[in-house]
Amino acid sequence: MLNIFKKSAIAGAMILSAGAALAEYPEKPIEVIVGYSAGGGTDVMARTAAPFIEKYLGDGASLVVKNMPGASGQIGVTEAANADPDGYTLGTFNLPGMMARTIDREAGYDRDSFTYLANVVNDPNVIVTSKESGLDTLDKLLEEAKANPLAVTVGMSSLGGDDHFALIKLQQATDTEYTIVPFKGSAPARTALLGGHVAMGILNISEVAEFQDQLNVLGVATNERSQFAPDLPTFKEQGLDLVNGSMRGFIAPAGLPEDVQAKLIDAFSQLSDDQEFLDAMAATANPIEVVTGEEFKQLTSDLYDLANSVWQTTPWN
Amino acid sequence: MPESRNSRLARPETLTAVGIIVVAAGFLVPTYDLRAISALLPAAMLIGLIVLSVFLLLADQRKASAGEDAAPMTTSPKRVIGAFLMIVSYALACDFVGFYISTVVTIPLVAWTFGYRSPVGLLIATVIVVGTIWAIFDFGMSQDFPTGRLWGR
């Protein structure tokens, strides 16, 4: 991982010196379209990152966040996909949601509509159980699910989101079945868990960090322990191959001029080394994992394929 | 004096009831494509609307037979239609021409058309309202209002 960052930083520095001579981008304010209301997780990410991107773009660059909420971010991302590819309109991008929407409904964009700049946040899924359920270890949970298929109720946010894909991965990996209870958002699901109305929940690590004492956190769906909450064990440590999460990043419309693209990617790639930025994101409960350019595009493509294969076998609406 | 058949059907409540029945029946069509559990509540409400409107229709026709005149919806239909048209065109103008231009034109236009004809008063009111909106929303809160689709974003 570190190696990649180092490489891209060096490459970025070279491009930067070349690019500065070529064009004066940005000449005017850059608009960042956020598909959610002000104050949501994605909005906070965009507004927290904006001053840092301005700093790394240099030349008095300015980023203006524009909220276009609605339809789980779809209105905003469609707007960004159809904007002029001149580098003055960027957008936020959520995975796997934005790709799942191209499958479960008509969407005004597809995975080729974007220039992939950087994924910034990776909020891994966690499996939690309510204290009342008595299922305080992963083994106990799987045992119960195997003994009584569909008896374990799972609270999570809506179908076709990262929580849902994590559950499908769990079902496939362990050959178990659960009853899905899809709440409108994570906070109501978490509340139902706290009240013992559902037995198990699939949430994201940022959403349970404050509630570790009130819930049993069985594991985190990452390869290595999350820096966000290092005391929580991963599933891999417990012998279960389950990696999944909710991702948020930045895109631009497809067909961006190459020098503009390089300059933007370079600015974004410097985020991961900026301690001030990392602190600001930690304060707003955003676990960071910066992935830029081609790698981000590949990540999106993989998630699309996963969502599509799930849709083919078990469509959720 | 019994009303003619035509005017019996043109009573406001009768027309409204018929309108509700037609629209609710129209909305019932898409419920067939939904899962049963998804369709349950909306279908129940639409059927409820239809049944209730039938009652409303019957009650109103009974009043008509009894020779009760229906109260007219308005005594000055021209002004009502004019007001509606102006509001709709204001919204369209905001969308296509831009918020500030449309507002500067609409406030005095509407007030003048509907009877307030003091030029000084109109000028002061327009300046105060538009100025305050600009100061608070645009200057203070950097809120964007529609700039007009005709000019391109």
Next chain:
Amino acid sequence: MYSDLLHALPDVFAWTNFAAVVIGVIAGIVVGAMPGLSATMAISVLVPFTFGLEPLVALGLMAGIYNGAMYGGAIPAVLLRIPGTPAAVATTFDGYPMAQKGEGGFALQVAVVSSSIGGIASAFALMLLAPPLSKVTLLFGPSEVFWVAVFGLASIIFLLGGNPIKGLISACFGVFVSVIGSDPIYGNDRFTFGQLEMLDGINIVILLVGLYALPPVIDLLETPLKTDGVNSSKLGTEPIWKALPRMNYWKTWLRGSFLGIWIGILPGAGGSMAAFMSYNEARRTSKHPETWGEGEPEGVAAAEVANNADTASALIPALTLGIPGTAVAAVMLGGLLVHGLQPGPMLFRDNPDIVFGFMWQFLFGAILLVLLGGSLATNSFARLLNLPRPLLGSVIIVLMLIGVYSIHGRMFDVYLMLGFGAIGWVMDRLKFPLPPVVLGLILGGFAEENLRLALRIGRGDPLVLFQNTTSLILVALTVAVVVGPTLKKRFIDSRKKA
């Protein structure tokens, strides 16, 4: 915990933080008083702006706006029969008749005093009882919340007005509008006709502005030039301390505060339901229920005390669990997140000065309301609404557009609002009651969502709805509310005969 509370106090009195509350209350009253603008809209416009502010300045502004707007909404509700905010619908019932009788000034004074009392009670509940009350919220799972919604829907029968058929049509219409959007469980579209803008459902503010503000605007333009019948000289203003002794509504205030706090801590229902229920209860227990709806000041008191009593209490589940009790609290939660305040049990430990400071700001906001609202409302706003009718109409049109456009920043909502406005005008002229539409929209989809979640938890077995004490109590309450008045009437009738 209580020492933390005292420790946070000095910060609140730092002059910038205190000024924020004062400015917030004034701004809130103005926003609430403008037909078309709502507290939800004001706070969502404010949230991005607060990124650059100190936490207590930002939160003070929001606390002030919330408190101010919940009262401000009463001003046009009383003077023009246009509720300035969704929660002020019940205020129109008696407030507008009072204004027509020339008691508008007294109605506004009752409103401001009641609002302030409700706000203070709510702030104390938030400061002193937040942790235990959040435990109460946890008792309410999907099946319990479903019964709360049914209980609220049952109270529609008291709002049907003179013609029950028309009342029921209104209610069905409201519930139908509430199901437009994505299905709560599967997420597929219902009646959106492919419009992404409708996928999240119809925002209550859009419906409310259309139904309640457009018909009066048409009225203003329809009748030829003449200043509004209700002008400030006829408001009957007297200094507030002289009016105070006439307000002897302690029972109503107590009951309304309790109801408002209670409904605030339950997720999702919000201020309008609190105001409706408080109004119904106060009328039911009144010695002279026949004067209600014709200008009974106690009706204004009941509605206004309850819609302010849920302001701070709606933040109890928001701060402790991350689930806001009202739409405004939902937007405020975003404002908290911006400052790194993550809801949860740790919040009170990690940021005590800010969280408890915020609570103090709610309390001071509520107290300031009497001082600022009393003079502001009667002196200036009442006069603003005294403009020549055509001018007033045209200004309200502009405000409606701004208010609806700013919620999501799109024209689509404005067109939707105009559509509801046309429906609202017909309903108004044919005397279809509007409150059942509002209550139906707020509670219909909410009841459906929770019923279906409960059924999923019970894996299809309807018995899951009756499996615990909380549910059974709510069922009993609902039955009592629906059947109670009829039984009581029969009982009285039979005794008369005997």
